[in-house]
Amino acid sequence: MVQSAHPRSPAKRRVTLQEVARKAGLSPTTISIALNRAPEDCHLSEATRLRAIEVAQELGYRPSWRARALAKKKTFTIGMVYARQAPFMTAVNEAIVTALSETLHEAGYHQLLVPLLGEPDGWREVISPDRLDGCVVLFPMPNQLGQILAETTLPMVIINMLSDLPVPQVLADDHDGTRQLMEHLLGLGHRDIAMCFRGQHPHYSAVHRRQTYERMMAKAGYADRIRVLSYPQPETVVEDFVAGRYRPTAVICHDHVLAIDLIYECARRGVRVPQDLSIAAFNDVYPVEHVLPPLTAVALPGQEMGRLSAELLLERIDNRRSAGADAAPNRKWLPQRLVVRESTAAPRREP
Amino acid sequence: MVQSAHPRSPAKRRVTLQEVARKAGLSPTTISIALNRAPEDCHLSEATRLRAIEVAQELGYRPSWRARALAKKKTFTIGMVYARQAPFMTAVNEAIVTALSETLHEAGYHQLLVPLLGEPDGWREVISPDRLDGCVVLFPMPNQLGQILAETTLPMVIINMLSDLPVPQVLADDHDGTRQLMEHLLGLGHRDIAMCFRGQHPHYSAVHRRQTYERMMAKAGYADRIRVLSYPQPETVVEDFVAGRYRPTAVICHDHVLAIDLIYECARRGVRVPQDLSIAAFNDVYPVEHVLPPLTAVALPGQEMGRLSAELLLERIDNRRSAGADAAPNRKWLPQRLVVRESTAAPRREP
DNA sequence: TTGAAAGCGCTAACAA
């Protein structure tokens, strides 16, 4: 059983353009053009074009990604830069990353995970035009990253963060989201509305939500009822409520985790939601719809943010517009959507 | 203010090895060796070695990742291969991916996202030794992927799935996890224990959990009380319970989403957990600890799975052992951990 | 101990 040199695994050597060219009796250049250029703008005789394609097919030719990357100075790779652990799977980022994948895939790009591990010098190594064609920066952003981003010429887009860098920033319109939520609550007849945070948040969403909350309370004539709670433990809110120290009729939570903790603390202490207290949250992600009662929430436009980010990035990659090409930050505020569920209702009539 | 040719952006041309060599009065080869080899096994005079490093430093030399990839036939990139999946699965994958990132990072590797979008031919393009040094396959795996994996020589590891491919598979020991949970429930005095699935699951976890459940019920003398529920809607379980059609004292849910829906349906219908019914789940991920009552759950060893996968992969990349080098699947079963919380308790005494 | 030369496999400017 002489198996002519390949016993079982034919040791699959790569077929190169050279070989296709030789076999076709054409030059590598010609093959390259025939294979890569669209029929219309490839100035080759139809005969040679087809012959090139045919021979390539016949030999099972597959272009070498590495060689192409070197020659074209392009890796068709976009870095997903993030500090937290695997945020690309995290609830809020999931929709963003999924939409990014889809849009980038259509354009022939892949995503490289760039978790900010180890020393900043290592970050610089990968956040570079040599390794990537562009990058997307996700929340949160460590301080030392700013310097690196400022120095590179790599095209980039910053998602869900405010930055002074002169690059596109895709953001959620929290002023409008909060306005919608406040209108909903005010419309139900609430006057004692509190806003609740867990600790400090330098994030723009915290600032904007708070600003609009306070502005709308004032505009509705309830300036004296403004209350921004910032407890380390959500239990405190319910304890105060039960003890009668502070009894709002509605609480807006800065995020879904907080709201879910609060809703369960209410259940535990016998505070009925929404009869005794309405609860609303930001971030319409699992499991806000699966708790009792299902939460009214403002949804981050994750899909739109992902798609727009990809488009902005691809646009400036195509235009060879690198970082620093813009004079100022270019901020895109995307609208949020209020999803009303059972956790908010009209307050009980005042005694 | 004559700024000697660079107004602000010095148009940063890349510094090459050639240039460093010229400036140092040495050859590119020497510089390359001085920079990349460890001092001990780089047979260069200490003087030249230091000179090379010094000049490289001085010129701000950074090796070209693309050129190196071409020359060394290595991209230091690992593909994360996954199909679009139920959102709740991402929570389970998060720990796995995070641990993978850390271990791979230490070894100098990055991760490329390989969502299985578009046509399988496109998948083959990227799941290739030209583009990647290895890949990790995550659950679930589309049928057409099997063929591609079987044909490539790319080193790989399959996570949380059973496959006939002769490659390493990192799995959770569901027999043991279920045993722990069953011992917990039987120890509490439960006899009418049901196991609940949402629809069909070809996944090994469903099979193993069920097998061990049935085996242990039988061994405890409750063979006649075995009940495997597979309702499309979890409400049905609670409806039956309330109507008295079937009243188990404990239910084991195949996943946390199901358990949370169930716990919530119980609250709605007035079934007290755990007094009337104990509920336990698989997958110890958010928010099982944040619901009322917090759920007893079996934790998938995500971190260990991620780390082991990375190690197995790196090992066979180093050994140049590619797919097909093994004769049979190499399955690693990692232990799960039972986390007891408040959703399980002793059943009420029988009337 | 150091360097010359030949790849790695493709693309792109320029000729023919």
Added chain:
DNA sequence: TTGTTAGCGCTTTCAA
């Protein structure tokens, strides 16, 4: 319309 010639920037024999 096709082919020639240089790169792309580094690594790696192998010779000096």
